[in-house]
Each structure stands twice: as structure tokens, then as C-alpha cells.
Amino acid sequence: MAINKIMSLKEAVSQYVEDGDLVGIGGLSFWRKPISAIREIIRQGKKNLGIVTFVGGLDVDLLAGANCINRVRASFVGMELFGLAPRYREAVESGKLKVIEETEASIALGLKAVYLRLPFMPLKGIIDTDILKVRDDIKEFVDPLKNERLVAVPPIKPDVAIIHVPYADEKGNGNIAGAVWIDDDLSKVAKKVIITCEKIVETEDIIRLPGKGQIPMQKVDAVVRVPFGAHPTSCYPFYTFDPIHIKNYMKINYDEYFNTFIKPENIGDYLEKVGGIKSILNIIT
Amino acid sequence: MAINKIMSLKEAVSQYVEDGDLVGIGGLSFWRKPISAIREIIRQGKKNLGIVTFVGGLDVDLLAGANCINRVRASFVGMELFGLAPRYREAVESGKLKVIEETEASIALGLKAVYLRLPFMPLKGIIDTDILKVRDDIKEFVDPLKNERLVAVPPIKPDVAIIHVPYADEKGNGNIAGAVWIDDDLSKVAKKVIITCEKIVETEDIIRLPGKGQIPMQKVDAVVRVPFGAHPTSCYPFYTFDPIHIKNYMKINYDEYFNTFIKPENIGDYLEKVGGIKSILNIIT
């Protein structure tokens, strides 16, 4: 009778991510990205996925390297001070990966449009940019009340959202201790939602956590516990991103990276490859 | 050097509320309404004010009775299970008070439009209602992307917002322990903001309170401490509305109410009139 959405990562990804889906990914560049779920998507060989994420980083780069994606909606994709995203660059520059140019507001408004079933949301910011030249689904128009110049951006509705959170309960309430970014909106508008989490707690605990359940249970289909599941990205308040691993990622050959770090299904095996407890000591807060 | 926005209610209202202003009022019907500030507005004899509030109740009724207002934007004005708002009804039915018909979404979107400097926000909900017949500033239009029927609602920009909160610091950060309703949006878009509060705390404490400072300091002009400043409406978590006072309010002659309960400037004198400590014992949680 009680609601229990806990399952394995393998189950969650095979059941809720389909080839061709538009996948909403939480987090920001290399902060609280659901990397263990991304590795599982790569292992399962998903194809032709689209990505929507506020700011892409290691998530998009890994998927680009594995040829799992053919389109990306993000306001920014990069590895911050570590450099440009190497596999993303390569995929875009070679024409394999289509960029749907977005800005922070066009993504945020695109998600907001879904709630009120609006065919568009109005925006001033991107008027006069070249984004309008490469997005034929965005149109400039004259507003009906004051005749001002405006741009209409379309709704964005992910098929599935994948969010990593520090805490979740078995019903699917997810608590984010730090920055939420657009993860609540992604979860609320996506058709299906997978959350991976560091810790499973009781609903009683969610009530007491600051921010409570920003990810609402009624939208969540799968809860998967993966400790250090965001590694090598961060998961506040437990650990920051792994700078040594990321530095290495920037240089290593992708096949070698795949064989060493993506192939291992078990999170413990993966963490051993990463450097084991000593690497973890480097990043815990 | 330190920021200190604390002042008296008299100062705050005389300095920041001008005749003719559109005044945003926080709270809901008779929950966390800034009634002590409303009494001060009445005592100072402000005229031709407009009100914007999500759901009006005792606030709007008191101001209607005192002839301080000539227009109201609210999705609903009433005294809940205690009945229709008597002075509001009288003022509207006699033609003294203009109702600008709103719904929850038209108010919420009207406030949201201000941030992105949009001349309108699109909405589907109110299509085919008679609201469009009595709002010539709302127009139906055809959306530029999908040719769907939509309605354009205009921005709402209050001149001043008045919000009662349980906790504030002297810098102007306001914490709301219970429901926020649209009080954060009102504060964020209004040109000036007055907060009245139960308790002044340090910024250190705001950091620790659930919800932290929903009302952001940089928008706040005046912080006024008025214990039981929302009476006879509620202020969670300290007290609920005063049902005996409200029942009495529904029957009493307005002049008598004015002389007994609005005239006293001092909050202690007012609370004595209300029934003193025994009335307070009735409502504290």
C-alpha cells in the first residue's frame, strides 16, 4: 500500500529513458550533475537523445563523446576554468550534434510555458541577437497591448528529467540542499522523472530539511540511491567536484575513459578506479 | 555605516504612502494582513488609494469603510465563513469603489511581467469569461507561433507594498514563517516597501529561519516593529485571527469601530480595547 519508488539505476534508465527522448538534466556544468545515471545511459547505448539543461558541462560532454545525443538545448556548455568541453566541441564542430541556441531566459520561460499550456512566452532580452537567425521556432512579433517589439519563445517539454539530489524519500520527494537551479521546473514539467540520491530518508526528515521537497513526489517515477552518484561533479553539502579527475578527463582518450570509468556498473568499482578513499577525502566538504 | 531601516509606523506611512498610490497589500483575506499599517493609513486620512492584493478581506473592507480607496484589484474580496465584506460591498454597490476584475493568475502574471519589462503576459484561463468585457486593458489576440487564442494581461506595478511578517532584521530582510502568497512578488516589484513585523532579529537569525529572507532587504524602505500588528488577522506562527473581534466587526457600526479601534495610535491601547490579555490568550497558537 505504501508508495515505494526505489529501484536500481539499470531498471530506472531502461524503463524511463527511450531512444530519441528529450532528456532534462539537472545541475550546472559540473555541479550536482546526475553522472552515474549518465554513465548508465551510455552503458545502455541510448541513441538520438536530446538534452535540455540550464548549463551543460561534463554531462553533455560525456554523452557527446558516447554518441548518445543528437541535439542540445543549453544556455552554456563548458568546463568552466578547466576549458571548453572537448567532446561537445568536436561533436558540434563536426556537425554530428545540433545546438538549439538558448539563453538562460529562453530555457526558463520555455519550461514555464508548459504549466499554463501556453504556445509561447514573450521575451525582450534576445531581440537583435543572432539567435533569432538560427531558431526558426522563435519569432519576433508586436505585442497586442502596447505595440512593443517582442520575441516569442516556444515551450520546452522534456520526456524525462534526471536529477541528482542529496536526499530523497521512497515516495519520491527530493530535497536539494544547495542551489536548485532549474531542477524543480525540469521535474515539474517532464513527463517522467528519475531522481538519483545520496541518501534515502523518511518523509518526516524531508519536512525538517531546509528547502523541504523541492522535487515533488507526485512527479517522480524512480528513486535510485547512488552514494557519490554525482562524482566527479559536486553534491552539496557532501562533496565538491573532483578537480583531479576532471583535469584528467580533459586530456584522456575517450575510449580509455570509457573502458576505465564508464564500463564499471558498480559504484564501488567506479570509485576504486577514481582513486578510492583518498580521492573521496580530497572532495568531501 | 550599518544599514538601519527601523522607524515608527507613523513615519513609515507618512513618508512612503501618498494619496493616489497603488498599494500592494500582503496576506490573504484575514491571514497576515498588515492591519496596524492599514489603521495608520486611515488615521492619516490617505485618499484615492488603489489596492492590489491577492485576496482581500478585512484590509480592503476597513479602507473601503474609511473612504481611503477608489479602486481595488483582487481575485476575491470576502470575510470567508464570516460572510461578505460589508463595507466593501456597500462601496462597490454604491459606485464609490471601482473593481478592476482580476483572477489569481491575472494578478500573479501582472506582477511577473514587471521583472522582464514585458508590456503583457499571455494567459488562456480567462478566455470566454466576462472579465474581458469589463477590462478594456486586457485583449484577446492570436499567438504568433501556433495561432492559438490567447489573452494578454497588462503588468501591475504597485507604488508601495505593505507586508506584515513575523521576523525582520534592521536591514530590511523579512521572513515569513507560513504562507508567502504573493508577498515576495509584491515586495520585489513595488517601488517602495514597508514591512511591519512581530520581532526584530539579527541577519544571523534570518539565515537560520526556514524560508530565510523571502522579502529581500534591497527592496525594503521601512521596517516597523508592531507586536500583534496583524490583529485581528493572523500571524503564523504566533497567533491566529481573532474570531470574536471579526464577528463583532461584521455587526458594529463603522463610526463606532473607528472611534474604538482605529483611533488609538498605540498598539497597547488598541489591544486593551480589543480585550487585552484574555483576547490574546484566545488566539496565540
Added chain:
Amino acid sequence: MDYSIDELITVLMAREVTNTDVMIVGVATPCVWSAFTLAKVTHAPNAIFHYIMGNTFVYEARRVSLLWLENTAISRCHRIHNSGECTLELLPHDTLTTIEFFRPAQIDQYGNTNNTCIGSWDNPKVRLPGAAGIPDFSGFYSRGQSLYVTRHDRRTFVPSEKLFFRSGVGYVNGQMPVAGGAGPKFIITDLAYLDFDEKTKKMRIKTRHPGVSIEEIQEKTGFELIVPNKVPETKPPTDHELKMLREKVDPLAIRRLEVLTGKERDEHLQYVIENEIKMEKRVMERI
């Protein structure tokens, strides 16, 4: 067991709730709150409360209250939002919230409603509270609008031309709502359970309450109702439903404030207030 009309209405509303619902508890509608709480403690234990008083999601059920509902709505919530999120995101969304009951002051045969004024809008005889969020959400619900009326009469059930102001949209001219929802689904009243004909979108009697005749329902309705060949009797409240409602969910019968009038109502309000300000009753019982 015998039952009163507020009990019947409340039980019928409760039966509409499913185990996966998110139930929108508005303000000053104790019948609805009672119904949702009853559903939660009987057949829908996994349903979630969405309190407008609080803008919160709450999983556990508590006793219905007039004075202390903020405590119920806030102190144990597992999510808190603001009205912007509530109104522009959660309520019109099809999964985040799912069932809400609206009570119209007037309703026509197509389920269009008025909560704005009696008499003309610019010179009203009675100014009513206003549309609230009804037009914002009612057209969106994919399972349809749920309506209730505590006094079924010709002042409330009016032909379209006597609807003073269309503040809530039903099947305008027999059409589906523009917002994409399923339109008005049913109306629970003190006389009957009414629904809408699939083709004409006009109001129809589905079941009549025990002891009420089809003639009485029609007579108290200001337009012609569709009457199917078979109009069964409404299944009355069970003993278990009544017992839970009376003993656990709403022992002070606060819901009755939605059906009583005049002096009787005033006295009951006084009774509720007096009982609820008693010191020892301020912690809302978990049920």
C-alpha cells in the same frame, strides 16, 4: 445511520477522490476539506493535500479546523511554495494537483458559473467576492471540473441568459474549454448528483438523493435538465464513512457552516469558535 445534508454532500465529494490524487484544499470550504480528509482516512491513503492556506503539500491528515488550519497546512508540510508557483504552475498543471471542488453562486446548464455579482456588473445588487482562481484552473483539469452547491434552487441554477456574469467557464455554447481540460464533470448538490450529457454538454441528472424526486430536482432548477430513462438513487453514506467523518475528521461539524443560514448558522459559528479557542484543543489531532 441517519445523516444530515452536509454529511451526504461531504461523503459524495470524498468518494470522487482517488488514491493518487493531489487534493486542493481552498479557504473557507470546510465541506471540501472534510471530504478530502475523509477520503484520505478511508479509501485514498496516499492522496496528498495541497493547501491554499499555506501553499503547501501535506501528506498526513489532521482534524478539520476553523481557527487553526494554518498550523495544519504549514507545520507538517513537505513542500512549501508561493502563490506565484501555486497559481501559475501547480494548479493549472495536470499532475501536480488533480482535484479541486468549486462552489458557484450561479451556474447555467452548460456549467458556466458566476461568483462576481448579482445584478448587472456596473450596478450590482450584491457584489460577490469575485472569480478567485476558478477561471485560471477550471478549464485545465483533464479529469474535469468538480462542482458542488449546498442549496439547489432556482437562484443558483439559472438559464444562461440569467447568469449575471460569466466568471468561470464551462462548456461555452456547448464547446470544450479552450484551455484543453475536460470541462465540468459533475455537480454535487443537496438534492442530486448531476453530470453533463456527452453530446449536448447540457446538465443531466445522474442520481437523485434518497427521498428526492426527479420532479423536485427539476422544479428547483431554472433550466431544463436532461433526465435519462434510469435515474438511480444516490448511494447513501455508509456507517463507516459517517463514523469517521463525525468522530475523526470534523467532530465540531465545521462543514455545516456551508449549509446553515441565519440564526442557526450564527449559533453554530459561535459554538465552533468557543470550542476551538479552548487551550487544550489547539494541537490539531493527527488522524
Added chain:
Amino acid sequence: MDYSIDELITVLMAREVTNTDVMIVGVATPCVWSAFTLAKVTHAPNAIFHYIMGNTFVYEARRVSLLWLENTAISRCHRIHNSGECTLELLPHDTLTTIEFFRPAQIDQYGNTNNTCIGSWDNPKVRLPGAAGIPDFSGFYSRGQSLYVTRHDRRTFVPSEKLFFRSGVGYVNGQMPVAGGAGPKFIITDLAYLDFDEKTKKMRIKTRHPGVSIEEIQEKTGFELIVPNKVPETKPPTDHELKMLREKVDPLAIRRLEVLTGKERDEHLQYVIENEIKMEKRVMERI
């Protein structure tokens, strides 16, 4: 005292901050974070940090960090929002946040910028990270856009026709931004402080950094700059500014990652990482 170029740029940015500012700290821009923190601990003690890493408002200043900035941004914040609120409400608003520094990959004489691609958009030589929020906010700021460039050269300062993609709007065709803001105000580079001519809206040299000639600035700019009759020398960092920056604000010189390249940069990154993963340094010092 002697100073390096990262120190000069950081100090000049810090001087733009006023005591009532809300300073937007982006991600991976340690020069900006250092500048804001320096302002806060020198002339602008009441300024508020708005961290994008956290979507928070923070009142107190902490040491700049590469690895532990989430702690700084979140653990002591007095307000937390989400990116929807941040992007659609706080950032474009004129009072809620007030100063942000953008770093373009390309910029033309009208302050239009490109962070999207080098080469044609559909067949890029280099795919850059993208527009981020620059077009969403830059046109709104009533005090104007603040820009900085750590390497002033002809690859970055290009004539309009060589701007590969206009991802950020300056004075398009010499016009004010449609969104109502004041447009690009100044650009701080390693060579000069540049602003824009009030009439033509074209870029102008305001001050040249100590030891830099007008000729050098013009030579390293891919379009003709307006050169006023008098171009004073930039006021160099004071000893107090340098001391605070080096000892309190950014002792590991993380800001330098924005100016270094190649092997030097790689080594400095390694130095920062090694220092920051040391156990005893993980609590960010309050300054």
C-alpha cells in the same frame, strides 16, 4: 607596490562597485568575484553578493575559492531562490541586482558581443560555450553593461562585420537597447579602460593603463577607437587594495586563471587545486 595585470583588472572592476550594489557573482569568473569581494572589504561594506552558484544573496565576504565556492554561496546565505526566479525576476530587475561583469570572446565597436562560435555558426571553427544569460540581462541594466577582457587584441576587438555571432546586444546600429537599459558602459582590459561616446555610441579610450600608449591600444583593436584630446593614465592599484586582494581576498591568486595561458596556466591550476584540497583549508575564511 608593483602589481600584475590580473591585479590591475581586478582592482579596476572593484572600483566600479558602490555601497548599495547587489553584485552578481557568476561561475568561473574569479577576477569578478575577487573584485566584488575586494570592494566589499574596502569601500562598499553594505554591498550584497548574488551568487549564481547557489542562487543566493549573501551579505558577508569570504575568501575566493575554486573548489569550495558552493559552501560560500550557500551555507551563509540570507535568501535562496531557484534559477527561474533568478533569471526571470532578480537579474533583469533594476534594484534586486545591480552590477554584473561580462567577458566576451569577441566585441565590436558598438559593444555587441559574441560568446557562441568562432567561424560560421553552422560550420564553426570553434564552438564556444554559448550566450548564457548575457542577452537576457545586459540590455536591462539601467546603470549599463560592465564588460572586461583579459587579453586586449584584434582577435577579441573586431569590427562589426567580423563578429561571427551576435550573442549579446550592445548599441546595435548605434541604438539604445530595446530592453530599456543604458547599454554598454565600459570595458576594462589589460591595456585600458574604454567607454562609449555618448553620441555615436562607439568605443572610446577613457584611460590608458600605466606604461601603455594610445598607439598600442589602437593597434591591438580591430576597429578605430575614439581618442579624446586628453587620455589620462589609469590610477594604479593602491597599496591597500593590493594588500587586501593578495592577503585576504584571493591569497591563492585564483583570479590569475583568467589571464594565464598554456603551461603556466596548467601549473597554476594544479597549484590552486593542491592548496585547496588540503584538509585544514576547507572552511572558507570570513574576511
